[in-house]
Amino acid sequence: MKFGVLALDYDGTIARDGALDPEVRAAIADVRAKGIAVVIVTGRILSELKQVTGGLEFVDAVVAENGAVLSFPQGYSRLIAAPCQPQFVEELRRRGLEFKVGQCVVELDANLAAQALSVIRDLELPLVELFNRGRMMILPPGINKSIGLREALTILRRSVHNAVAIGDAENDHDLLSVCEIGVAAGWGSPALQRAADIVLAGSGPAAVAPFIRNMANEIRLPPDSIGQHRLLLGTEGNGHLLALAVRGRNLLVVGDPRSGKSWVTGLACEQLILQGYSVCVIDPEGDYRTLETLPGVVVFGGEDPPPDLPDLARVLRHPDMSAVIDLSHVAHAEKIDYVRSLLAMLAATRRATGLPHRIVLDEAHYFLHEPNFRELLDLNLGAYTLVTYRMSDLHPELRAAVEMVIAKQTVEPVEVRSLLERPGALGSSTDGTARLASLQINEAMLLPGSEESHGTLLKFDLSPRLTSHVRHKAKYLDVQLLGEQGFVFTENGATVGSPARSLKEFIEMLKNVPAHISEEHARRGDYSRWFAGVFRDHVFASEVRKMEQRFRLGHAPNPSHVLAKMVQERYELSDRPFAVPTALRAGA
16 A cells, blocks of 8 residues: 555644654644645644644645644634533533643543533533543544544545554544554553554654654655554454455466456455455456445446546545446457556556555566566565466566465366466475365465464455445345444433444434434434444435434434435345355454
């Protein structure tokens, strides 16, 4: 992944006693000159931040009040959370508590936590307390730094998967976890350091400037520091899940014709897309069209002509979009010319924007057998998936650049020899040849060369596919979401029941929760944010947002039954059983 976003906490990370470190300010200017977007993500009240920094024009965006307020230097700003409730502020004042009030947040000394909680309970308000060293923030539920950063990056058309976050305190956990690389200040919270991908050595903000300059000098995020996002492709013989870290490595999928190469490749694509990565699949034979049932995926070509490259490039400038280019109706000679132009365009686009995050090329042997393959691929950024039944036809230097190989059944002697030629790939040629030939349709093998293989020929049973046979949106009703993706109903800041881990559970809970709970979620816009953020179904999220607005204005009844009906109509409710993919049940 290309480094494209720098998300910085303010106090304690790049500022001491409110004053921004001058070297950090200069370093921010340097990285922005390289096209890296810089976002301040802080618990501070926006007006205070403007005062202590002298203006916000030195960054691309600011997320203030711990995710509740979004502001851009050009002048645009908006609230992500509900504004402070006047009765809460008045009661704090009546009880003689010292506090500061922003647009959405109330800030107090952490020692006043018990008294503030008493006010929240007495007034029966949906508010939560969040600590930041010696201070405490009181916010609406569901608001944090990661929520605000995602909102900012949506407007900037950037992705959290191109982002590096740096923070120092307990309210930075979600910020670091949402970004591809999370960096904890070595002078900050020990708990945050234990959770981070990188711990930044030093004694204060002065250490941040050289770190971000060094990071910006490398176009690619350091693969060894990435590992929180994983692809769960199957189960090993000992029952352990096979999880591959998403590190932008070049992957080769090989095997005989009809051995299931495109099936396992589609499995990996599904998981990348569902985790918010942008994927571009070059599909010479039309094997990946069913990916269109996933959120944000557009299929081009097929019976229509393939897309013009500038039009495709515009689509892939959106980080929540993925594309499948079906070339099955294109003549072979035209296909070769088109794919070579397409690969060069994708390499240039990704170097400029960081998107798409992964480029998949099936039937790769037709296009990458000549020495000019380096003009078509940007191997410095990596993140190519090449699929072929003729590995031997790939250029030798390209085969050497592959960092990971997944094999399906392979019996062709020439192809087995090509695999054997990879240093340490198969060990005993007799044993390796026999094991490759014995693979069943539901099995695959991870070859030595990546850390996950543990230096062995690692056979595994493949996880179920989500899009193998399902060609409409009904699958979303049953599919189990990752833990943090479920919808949480709350009352006065307390969770009501278990999170809804599927749309079917969501519908049932929606029909049964008390009306005032459903109404409060609608007032805050929680439903539309969920469909946009988790399912990437922005069209439906827009319809839900309209319903929420009609309810706020008193033009619509209780949203529970209205929304349940909308979900059923959108996702074609069906009573048929559905096998939940192992990968999604386990999480990533």
